Amino acid sequence: MASILTTRGLVKAFGGFRAVDGVDLDVAEGSVHALVGPNGAGKTTLFHLLTGFHRPTSGAIDVAGRDITGLPPDRVARLGLARSFQITNLFAKLTAREHVELALAARTSIGWRFWRSDKALRRFSPRALELLDEVGLAGLADTTSDALAYGRRRALELALALALEPRVLLLDEPTAGMGAEDVDRTVELIARVREGRTVVLVEHNMNVVGSLADTVTVLKHGQVLAEGPYAEIRRDPRVVAAYLGDADVER
Numbered sequence: 001m002a003s004i005l006t007t008r009g010l011v012k013a014f015g016g017f018r019a020v021d022g023v024d025l026d027v028a029e030g031s032v033h034a035l036v037g038p039n040g041a042g043k044t045t046l047f048h049l050l051t052g053f054h055r056p057t058s059g060a061i062d063v064a065g066r067d068i069t070g071l072p073p074d075r076v077a078r079l080g081l082a083r084s085f086q087i088t089n090l091f092a093k094l095t096a097r098e099h100v101e102l103a104l105a106a107r108t109s110i111g112w113r114f115w116r117s118d119k120a121l122r123r124f125s126p127r128a129l130e131l132l133d134e135v136g137l138a139g140l141a142d143t144t145s146d147a148l149a150y151g152r153r154r155a156l157e158l159a160l161a162l163a164l165e166p167r168v169l170l171l172d173e174p175t176a177g178m179g180a181e182d183v184d185r186t187v188e189l190i191a192r193v194r195e196g197r198t199v200v201l202v203e204h205n206m207n208v209v210g211s212l213a214d215t216v217t218v219l220k221h222g223q224v225l226a227e228g229p230y231a232e233i234r235r236d237p238r239v240v241a242a243y244l245g246d247a248d249v250e251r
């Protein structure tokens with residue numbers, strides 16, 4: 001399948017230390033691609049490089065045939081890489097629907113100029129409600145975000161990322177800090193929203209990776225240690241050794 005996101009020779013050095021050290025990544029269009037690895041492997045740094053939050057020291061990043069290397073996060077998002085989780089700040093007193101309306105408005109020429117102008121935002125309501133329905137929040141559209149439970153707020157953040165109609169949806173530890181019930185619900189949610197989309201996720205929970213990922217890239221010391229389907233990766237002796245002592249891999 002064609003790659004929609006590629007990196008070549010991607011390096012991020014902090015002083016003399018290479019947190020990401022020559023990573024070549026090929027994310028197939030329509031796939032769920034997980035980035036895993038033991039603590040300190042470079043997953044978060046790679047994620048920040050993909051989303052423009054870090055500038056690479058060297059190497060290239062390409063989305064749908066377009067070189068996005070070194071572009072700032074807002075440009076990267078506009079060119080089709082949207083991230084969700086662990087980044088969005090919700091506004092306590094805005095409803096779920098208003099959040100999504102604003103995200104939809106921000107994509108258009110209206111931008112943020114008509115901030116909270118109900119009239120200008122109302123035309124985005126139908127699409128906002130569709131997106132809320134997609135993430136299981138249809139019944140909570142008029143609830144303010146401060147009244148939403150943690151798992152529901154994360155679902156709202158996902159709807160905000162989807163509002164950007166990304167070519168690639170990047171999820172940063174989507175189940176971090178969740179109890180078992182919310183983890184299950186989030187896996188179901190991602191399984192639903194992945195249809196017709198490409199998803200890259202950083203995830204510690206190997207059950208989640210096993211349930212969702214078509215391809216898993218294992219990082220260690222900033223380099224790709226192994227790559228392939230989860231069933232192969234979890235049996236790869238190099239991967240098992242890298243995780244030794246990390247109970248997650250055995251689950």
Ligand SMILES: Nc1ncnc2c1ncn2[C@@H]1O[C@H](COP(=O)(O)OP(=O)(O)OP(=O)(O)O)[C@@H](O)[C@H]1O
Nearest residue numbers: 014017018019037038039040041042043044045046
């Ligand atoms: N801004 C920075 N300055 C210096 N070193 C950094 C910086 N950011 C990350 N590092 C180092 O780079 C390495 C990789 O960190 P990173 O957070 O990318 O790993 P990770 O795989 O996401 O780990 P974890 O699973 O613990 O979140 C670590 O050794 C970390 O200390």
